[in-house]
Amino acid sequence: MNETMVCAVGNVATQPMYRELASGASARFRLAVTPRYWDREKNSWTDGHTNFFTVWANRQLATNVTASLNVGDPVVVQGRLKVRTEVRDSQSRTSAEIDAVAIGHDLARGTSAFRRSGRPETVTAGAPAPPEPAWETPVAETADQAADLQPSPPAASVT
Template identity: 80%
Template sequence: MNETMVCAVGRVATQPVYREVASGPSARFRLAVTARYWDREKNMWTDGHTNFFTVWANRQLATNTAASLTVGEPVIVQGRLKVRTDVREGQSWTSADIDAVAIGHDLAWGTSAFRRGGKPETAAAPAQPEPNWETPPEGTAAVAEDSSQRPIRDVVLT
């Protein structure tokens, strides 16, 4: 399909609104994207025009969006751009919506801690020990600590 995919970097302008609808979870929020440019006369960065987009998220992305985002946070949104024009009460208006495929915090402005969302309850799988992800010191061999697995040896050549 020929769709207009965009990547918008901006700030959350409204608190996400979460709804359970017949087709599954849905969330929406407004995204403010402000252009910045270098003003040579003032010798400083200056804010330009601000564009506002309504971002729509569905299914698990909607659930995670509602749980993760608050007003003012810097985010990156990737999705399909939909521009609509309509006439209401004699007034013409245009809206720009983004049907989000991915939403994340902009780490250029701060840190974020990722947590997996909850999964539906299923039969519990047997717990397995966490593997040892440590890199062995140079010149030594690492052996798998889990006795249920065949020993794995990493040999470091010097």
């Protein structure tokens, strides 16, 4: 597999457009990526040239993108880069697309509340959903209980 995988950090520039195709769900949106750099002459941050990418999401990712993203949201997109050149009326036009593998909100610039989406192929009609595991770390009420919650140091190896 000699594909060019990229990770782009930017903002959603257009509202995601969702379509149901014969091959499954598909969504696309434009991603604006603008580098910032410190300009010593102005003694301030300056925006560089903005690059735009068309991001394609398929299947469950397409459904989740449509439900989760809005224009202006800061996102991180990972996927396969596809650069296409098209000649029309003796003019050459180049476009860059990302076939997304993963998309998420950029938590360096804000917060997000994650909600797990249902898996239609594993849900049985009328069957109760399995309980969520307890991921929270228990709160210690005494110093002895706090010591019990600490991970034990690794055992020394004997050679």
